[in-house]
Amino acid sequence: MQFIADFHIHSKYSRATSKEMNLESLDKWAKIKGIDVLGTGDFTHPAWFKELKEKLEPAEAGLYKLKGKYAKEFRKSGGDWFDSKKQTRFILTVEISQIYSKGGKVRRIHNLIFAPSLETAGEINRRLGMIGNLKSDGRPILGLDSKELAKILFDVSPDCFLVPAHAWTPWFSVFGSMSGFDSLEECFEEYAKYIYAIETGLSSDPAMNWRLSKLDNIALISNSDSHSAQKIGREANIFDAEMNYFSVLEAIKSKNPDKFLSTIEFFPEEGKYHYDGHRACGVSLKPEETKKYKNICPKCGRTLTIGVLNRIDHLADRPESGKPKRAIPFKNLIPLDEIIAEALDMGVKTKAVAAQYQKLIAALGTEFNVLLNAPIEEIKKAAPAHIAEGIRRVREGKVSISPGYDGEYGKIKIFSEKERKDLAKQKALWV
Ligand SMILES: [Zn+2]
Ligand SMILES: [Zn+2]
Ligand SMILES: [Zn+2]
The missing domain is CATH 3.20.20.140 (Metal-dependent hydrolases)
Known part of the structure; x- marks a missing residue:
C-alpha cells in the first residue's frame, strides 16, 4: 500500500x-x-x-x-x-x-x-x-x-x-x-x-x-x-x-x-540556512565568497552564520553530481498556497489565495494529488491557467530562488518580471 x-x-x-x-x-x-x-x-x-x-x-x-x-x-x-x-x-x-x-x-x-x-x-x-x-x-x-x-x-x-x-x-x-x-x-x-x-x-x-x-x-x-x-x-x-x-x-x-x-x-x-550570511546586515553569501571574507561579515565585522551548503561542501568527499549506488529518489516541490500566491502576485494568507486553494482541493482531492499527480489539463479546469502553469513549472524544477541565509527563508520566483506585468493586467478577471 x-x-x-x-x-x-x-x-x-x-x-x-x-x-x-x-x-x-x-x-x-x-x-x-x-x-x-x-x-x-x-x-x-x-x-x-x-x-x-x-x-x-x-x-x-x-x-x-x-x-x-x-x-x-x-x-x-x-x-x-x-x-x-x-x-x-x-x-x-x-x-x-x-x-x-x-x-x-x-x-x-x-x-x-x-x-x-x-x-x-x-x-x-x-x-x-x-x-x-x-x-x-x-x-x-x-x-x-x-x-x-x-x-x-x-x-x-x-x-x-x-x-x-x-x-x-x-x-x-x-x-x-x-x-x-x-x-x-x-x-x-x-x-x-x-x-x-x-x-x-x-x-x-x-x-x-x-x-x-x-x-x-x-x-x-x-x-x-x-x-x-x-x-x-x-x-x-x-x-x-x-x-x-x-x-x-x-x-x-x-x-x-x-x-x-x-x-x-x-x-x-528556499530553506532558512542554505547560504551563509548575517541576517541583521542583509548579507547573503555563497561559500566561495564566505571564504574570501574569512567567515567575517563584510558590513559589521561579526562572524557569519555558516549555512548548510558550505558545511556539506566542507565535509563532502564526492563532487556535486556524486551519487551513491543505492539512493532513494526525491522530488522538489513548493507548497500549493505559495505557488498560487506567486501566480496571483498576492500574499500567501490572502482570501483570494485561500479561495483558489480550496477550489483546487475540492476538485482534485488533496494537495499532494494537485502537486504530484493531477494532469495539468485537469488543474486548468479548476483554476486559472497560470496557476496550472505555475504547478507545471514547479514539477519541472523551472523556478528561480534567491537562497535563504542566517534564518531568512529563500524567495521563490516562478514567473519572470515581464510575465508578472502581463498577469497583472488580467488580475481583474479572477480576483
Ligand atoms: Zn529542531
Ligand atoms: Zn522540530
Ligand atoms: Zn553583519
Whole structure:
C-alpha cells in the first residue's frame, strides 16, 4: 500500500506554534494535504501526552487514530469544502533539544524519537522526566548527551527509533557548523550503529547529502517540522509498504527502494540556512565568497552564520553530481498556497489565495494529488491557467530562488518580471 508520512511536527505545547496544533485540526489538515501517517510530535509534554491518551486509539501495530467521537468525516454534501473519509494515522514522535558539552565544545543537537506504543512513550517520559523539565516546552531542552539519550531509548525498547533532526542546520543539529559534530560516530559513539537515518531538513536535499560517502548506508528522511497545521507535509516521505510502525521503520532502515519510494523536498535554496550570511546586515553569501571574507561579515565585522551548503561542501568527499549506488529518489516541490500566491502576485494568507486553494482541493482531492499527480489539463479546469502553469513549472524544477541565509527563508520566483506585468493586467478577471 502506498502512503505518505510526515514524522516531525510540533503541538500547541511547543514554543512559537499555532494554537490550532491540536489533534482534530492536524487530522483535518492531513486529509487536505494527503498525508496518511503523521507524527504526533511532543509526546514528552505531559498535557499533550494526556490528550494523546485520551483522544487516540490503537489502529495498525504501533499506529493510532482518533477515537470515533473526535474523528470527523468531511463531505462537500454536508457543507465542508472538501471530501475525505480517510482516517489519519498518528505515530508517536517527539523532538528533544539537547545542549551539552563534549570534547571541550558546547553542542546543541535536536534528535527526533519514535516510540512504538503509548506505554513505551510513557516509560520514556518517566525516564527523561528524571533528567529535566518536560513541562516547559513541547520540544524539551535537556542537558543530555545524544549518546545517553540513545542509551535510555534502546534500554526502554529496542523498537524505539532515533533520527538526528534537520541534520545540517547551523545552530541545532548533529552536523551543524556552529555546534555539531563531523560524524555520527563522534556524536553517538557505540550507539552510532543504531542510527539508521537522518532528517535532511529544509535547507538540504538528498542530492546534497549524497556527496558524503559516510552517509551511504544512512537513509535520508524528510519531514515538515511544522509549527502550524497548514504547513504539515511541506516535506514528507512516500512508502509502499504495509501500513504499520514496524514496516515503516524497516523500509527506512533497509533503504529498500521498493518500499521507501521517495521523499518530497523543499527546493533547498528556499530553506532558512542554505547560504551563509548575517541576517541583521542583509548579507547573503555563497561559500566561495564566505571564504574570501574569512567567515567575517563584510558590513559589521561579526562572524557569519555558516549555512548548510558550505558545511556539506566542507565535509563532502564526492563532487556535486556524486551519487551513491543505492539512493532513494526525491522530488522538489513548493507548497500549493505559495505557488498560487506567486501566480496571483498576492500574499500567501490572502482570501483570494485561500479561495483558489480550496477550489483546487475540492476538485482534485488533496494537495499532494494537485502537486504530484493531477494532469495539468485537469488543474486548468479548476483554476486559472497560470496557476496550472505555475504547478507545471514547479514539477519541472523551472523556478528561480534567491537562497535563504542566517534564518531568512529563500524567495521563490516562478514567473519572470515581464510575465508578472502581463498577469497583472488580467488580475481583474479572477480576483
Ligand atoms: Zn529542531
Ligand atoms: Zn522540530
Ligand atoms: Zn553583519
